[in-house]
Amino acid sequence: MASITDNKRRALGKGLDSLLPRVQTPAASTPTPSAEHEGGKPREIAVDLIDRNPFQTRSTFDDAQLSELAASITANGVVQPVLVRPQANGRFQLIAGERRWRASMQAGKKTIPAILRQVSDEQAMEITIVENLQRADLNPMEQARAFERLSREFHMTQEQMATRTGKDRTSVANFLRLLKLPGTVQNRVESGELTFGHARALLALVDRPDLEKTAARVAALSLSVRQTETMVQGMLNPEKAEKKESKPEPPVDPNVREVKDRLQRALGLKVTIEDKNGRGKVIIEYGKLEDFDTLLEQLAGVRA
Structure with missing residues (x-):
């Protein structure tokens, strides 16, 4: 017998009408x-x-x-x-x-x-969330507050919320974590100054007093999510960041870079060339055995 969860997932796939019980006509009455x-x-x-x-x-x-x-x-x-x-x-x-x-x-x-x-209050709230998610994206904070309300008012678990809204449980958990951010940072996310990705990166600073200042800096400088993540990691691990800055990567010879790019295009794999005064090594990385078999065939003409 199909589970209640499976039935609910099939209902979501059929659209809103499948979630809505029809109004019944009372028998023998006006x-x-x-x-x-x-x-x-x-x-x-x-x-x-x-x-x-x-x-x-x-x-x-x-x-x-x-x-x-x-x-x-x-x-x-x-x-x-x-x-x-x-x-x-x-x-x-x-x-x-x-x-x-x-x-x-x-x-x-x-x-x-x-x-x-x-419909019941719970069904009305479910349908409102599903309808909004299907027709036009809510901003991240609206989604976070909607999930929090389902949890608080209807005592739903994250798994239940994920099932009823068509999202995975990890996504629900990530939205709920946004509510840990200070109100000023939440306002920046709601207004679009910061994206969901920015907010997730800033969550690593949730216990630090400089979180709001950092969020303001990210917005002012229009930093990308990757730049924000790098900045946050530098704040959390200043010694590691200083060490990395003190040892900049040596410049790569243009000829070596060109050869590396040609090899990567030809092999379809990541290639690293370590060269020092004309001596060094070529490192070819593969992620699965099929890639290794293809590499072997290309280099040695041998079929695995």
Whole structure:
């Protein structure tokens, strides 16, 4: 019998609709708002009867993109219905589609096509995260806070969060680690000044008082992730960094470099040439036996 986890992975692969139980029509009773258009067909709902999803993981919406979407809605209407769940007070709560809802209000629309689903708080939050991850990337901090909320409010393990959002457990753990960064550094990541890679490199300094100053320097100098990693390692191991700086690599003869490049292109393997006054050695590195067999055939004409 397939496990619950396997079933969930298959559900994610089928799209959002497979995660959403359909609203059931009460037998022998007058149809209620939650029962209308049962079967997944959209209905028009007044935009002012819809409340924002309290589990929304996206904290910022690009004004220019919203204006473009509003202009498109004015011209062509809402192409894809939003997803809502009925509330006891006769109102509706968004599950997915906040950008379309906001843009519809901006375009002056009185109603918006919506599909009704009856889901729990946990399902609503799951669907919000999945919908955002599938349609437009959240920034790293939004993802980190979403995973933290799943853990805190719904007591999910990292493995469960990974399964339900389609990410691997290591990625979930790395996002959660970002929350250890000071607020000022998190703000730089959220604004795009620093990338996820920069943030991961800076985590090595999380217990040091100069972390925020270092993050500001990385942003000001527009350092790459590799440069940031090098700088952080130099801060953590100053003696090693000084030793490396005190012994710069000797200049390589242009002719030797050219021969090395030609050999690497011909063999398809990493080649190192150590030359001193016309004497030295050539080192050819291989990563697997198939590479060694190919090398043997190229150099000696011998098939392994």
